[in-house]
Amino acid sequence: MSETTTSQTASAEALPKAQNPAKQFIKKFTQRKSAVAGLAFIIFILIIAVIGPSITPYNPNAYDYNALLAGPSPQHIWGTDEFGRDVFSRILAGAQLSLGTALTASVIGTAAGVVLGLIAGFFGGIVDSFIMRVCDVMFAFPGILLAIAIVAIIGPGITNVMIGVAVFTVPSFARIIRGAVLEVKSELYVEVAQSIGCSRLRTMFVHVFPGTLQALIVNFSMNVGGAILSASSLSFLGFGASVTQAEWGAILSQGRNYLATAPHLVFFPGLVIFLTVLAFNLFGDGLRDTLDPKLN
């Protein structure tokens, strides 16, 4: 009885183990320390975004007239603003709004860009020319300027900032995905898919789209960092969150009036924005290095 068990385990060990692509990916990715650090920070900040509002040491909107523009101290570790509101609490509470805005804008913009890029690349011809020329026109504007123009037209507010940031995300994704589609489209297996009777739409979504996922994931992770920066910039310029809302860009914006007397008001929100954007960029770089076969 025990003999059979031993021989079974022995034969199981002798069998060649199938290479698990997910395991391989994790192994390669974890070799890049900066990317892992980026990912760790992203996870940390996402947790903050979820539980932040409930773990603030002070009510982020409560005024404390006894501590106006107070510097960092044991009571208020990141100091207070001109109304005596605790900066640390406001940044904790604001993570949700800042990240939420950036992520939502990125997802909407990316989705639209992907669909347009797929259509342009796969169908080609006039459709392609039209979509790409419209994108070229949008590229002619500096991204943030375009977002400002959009928000100026439809009015300020968080939702409109999302729309603005999403709109200028679209052309870059359309172009990236179109490029990837052109590459995948010339593969023999796409022709084979059509030869077994797949419709053009089915071929496009089932066989061509997965081939562009790699470019999509990498660029999405990098784009989120940019979107955080753009959304914060818009709020900083007064187009986004209102003064009462705890949003990183808005906090920074208020602090700039006291740059000389209370530099902690710009330092801490600036640092948090900087670290978050850096984390997304490092993570994106790491993903690209891991996924791109040409770099391995």
Add this chain to the structure above:
Amino acid sequence: MSDTLLEVKGLATEFKHGKKNWISAVSDVSFEVRPGEIVGLVGESGCGKSVTSLSVMRLHRKDTTRISGDIIFEGKHLLELSDRDMQAIRGNEISMIFQEPMSALDPIMRIGDQLAEALTLHTDLSKKEVHERSVEVLRQVGIPEPEMTLRNYPHELSGGMCQRVMIAMAMSCEPRLLIADEPTTALDVTIQAQILALMEKIRRENNTGILLITHDLGVVAETCSRVIVMYAGHVVEEAPVDELFKHPQHPYTQGLIASVPRLGERLRRLPSIPGSVPDLAAMPDGCRFAPRCRYAQERCRCNDPVLHEVSPDHTSACLLSEQEREEVAHA
């Protein structure tokens, strides 16, 4: 004519060249395939073999390709069908096998999902029945562990295995016609023999008509019953396989056959056909083979040759008769 499976009449395919020009890749191609018959389509690279097969499947891009002539499959004029009707035929009634098995399968889809795709598109089978049918076709093409292979990705299989999967995919809906575009070119000789034997088995068991595109005369001699020889976008000769190898009529066919090494023959240098296939954009007038033909006469350069019967079932597009060619050879 009811026993004809596929009839191609006067097929001409042109590609857009620049803004307004069209160049003709194949023209005036006519042939037929009957059920349960393997027809070889032979010629060197660039002579229009693949263009012909892709035209039959209507897989060319619409905006850059013009196809004219008649392609009649079981009484249906394929060129007149809507895109949707054509999709229902592809993979269902006409299937295709490609040259490079390794790149013909979607690299990020499991074999099982790819096999299931054609079946779900063209049949009403349930998920379980699709699985059973997939296992069955994989077993038919000689894959030893079909259940396991279904869970594999293409990169986990060898080239020969991939080609078997490709054939299984093409055969899963029991098509009436199979177009095999150089199915064995990328495979080594032992696998080649197995794949050819497999195609012969499919023909025998399902009475499938097969159009075998190849540049390998050895493959043709081994498997085909009839051969069509193409040169520079034209059919130059058509004959039953024995007849073609014994009495090739067109100087191009003769050159092709002469350039195959034979066992037991001691030759210093293998004969070859001088020159190369003319450029599509600059086709010579008259017979397209004339510039490379050792029998070419003045009239070959100004008259367009037509296929004519030289003996029953055997047609050739050479303007000179056998006798005339002999005279030229002795002169």
